Amino acid sequence: MAQLTTNGHRVLVANLTGDSLRAISGSMVAYEGDVAFKNAGMGGGGLRAALKQKVTGESLSLMEVSGKGIVYFAVDAQDITIVELANDSMHVEASQLLALTGQIKTEVKFSGLRGASSGQGLFTTIVSGTGSVALLSAGGPLIALAVDPQYPLVVDPDAFVAHRGSLNQSFVTDVTWRSAIGGGSGEAFSLRFDGQGVVYIQPEER
Amino acid sequence: MPLELVNSKVVKSTLAPGQNVLARKGAMLYYTGDVHFIPHSMGGAASGMPSMGGVAGMAGRMMSGEHVAMMAAEGQGEVFYGHAGLYVEVIHLDGSSMLTVEADRLLVHDGYLQSSIVALTSQGGVRGAVRGAMTGQGLFTTQLTGQGSVAVLSHGGAIPLQVGPQHPQVVVDPQAYVCHIGNISVDISANVGWRDAVGRGSGEAIQLKMTGTGTVWVQASEQKF
Numbered sequence: 001m002a003q004l005t006t007n008g009h010r011v012l013v014a015n016l017t018g019d020s021l022r023a024i025s026g027s028m029v030a031y032e033g034d035v036a037f038k039n040a041g042m043g044g045g046g047l048r049a050a051l052k053q054k055v056t057g058e059s060l061s062l063m064e065v066s067g068k069g070i071v072y073f074a075v076d077a078q079d080i081t082i083v084e085l086a087n088d089s090m091h092v093e094a095s096q097l098l099a100l101t102g103q104i105k106t107e108v109k110f111s112g113l114r115g116a117s118s119g120q121g122l123f124t125t126i127v128s129g130t131g132s133v134a135l136l137s138a139g140g141p142l143i144a145l146a147v148d149p150q151y152p153l154v155v156d157p158d159a160f161v162a163h164r165g166s167l168n169q170s171f172v173t174d175v176t177w178r179s180a181i182g183g184g185s186g187e188a189f190s191l192r193f194d195g196q197g198v199v200y201i202q203p204e205e206r
Numbered sequence: 207m208p209l210e211l212v213n214s215k216v217v218k219s220t221l222a223p224g225q226n227v228l229a230r231k232g233a234m235l236y237y238t239g240d241v242h243f244i245p246h247s248m249g250g251a252a253s254g255m256p257s258m259g260g261v262a263g264m265a266g267r268m269m270s271g272e273h274v275a276m277m278a279a280e281g282q283g284e285v286f287y288g289h290a291g292l293y294v295e296v297i298h299l300d301g302s303s304m305l306t307v308e309a310d311r312l313l314v315h316d317g318y319l320q321s322s323i324v325a326l327t328s329q330g331g332v333r334g335a336v337r338g339a340m341t342g343q344g345l346f347t348t349q350l351t352g353q354g355s356v357a358v359l360s361h362g363g364a365i366p367l368q369v370g371p372q373h374p375q376v377v378v379d380p381q382a383y384v385c386h387i388g389n390i391s392v393d394i395s396a397n398v399g400w401r402d403a404v405g406r407g408s409g410e411a412i413q414l415k416m417t418g419t420g421t422v423w424v425q426a427s428e429q430k431f
Binding site: 007008009010011026028029030031032072074075076077078 | 293361362363365367373374375376377378379382422424425426427428429
């Protein structure tokens, strides 16, 4: 399986030994060795996945990187965090996904009404399987927040990056007459998580 | 005095009488001591364009896009430089090799370094010119030689990659390329297939191939500035 490490905080280094990984199209900044890049569309899933992408607008344009050598990836100077999955799944905002290794599948899922009002689309991406996932966070390192049954968590949808574990996601609105006439605090919509798990947020709002 | 990093985005130069430091115009943040700033026009007779000094040279620079205005700091004191919140990398030249950098990535360099603007055609012939035009780097580039230090700008920080016997060929995305030092030849490789023509490419069609011995710096972003 391709080994992922980071060089500094913002460059992802992948060591390929004849295997392959998938990364966001156009995110390669340098490579050495004998490496090939090829469009991977939705990252497998064939025609159905392609159709789903067209319909959902959750754009996840991946390329398949294969061969022997070292490949460096980076996107807009965003910080990179590598998360290991062992037969596990994680919900990720598609724009914050950088690379996937091994036997990891991606799937687009309807995520309720939250996306409609926060302007992030109605669908999120689920990554599942065993391997490494590299996540991007704008504005600084990714922040992991633990959620316990006693301590539900509320986050801003624009800062949300990913969540894993058995979490229930709900949408909180705080629309009052104030926000209707433009006097709101700018925090009318929030995401609430209940249950047991981890929520990852970034220190910058999209 | 060599340039010193204060933090990842600010660089300090210590001035002594009789020395000067060249910097991007307007990049001074603050200074202490008795320091004067005077406008400076970038390198005159370049090795690639020996006949272009004076007005012709200026016209050439304006045409080439390599015309980031520089200023010289003179006097005695400490001057601190930074630009647009971009990360700064200090590179020391030992006199044995040449640094190639684009003018808009140059923040500060010691005044006693030789700087020249070189047409890419004089390095790599027509291919060099094609490379500049296709990658948006322009047809000219700045070269620095001598002993001293240089501060270059990058979006998100730059990482050095070795090119040499163990790493015979390093391929770089043109948008992420910052600068290179040493005896490296740069070649454009257009890996354009029918997939790119129909919009199904991997987004990595045009690449810079670096071969030889030296170091190339790559930034953590594909933003030009």
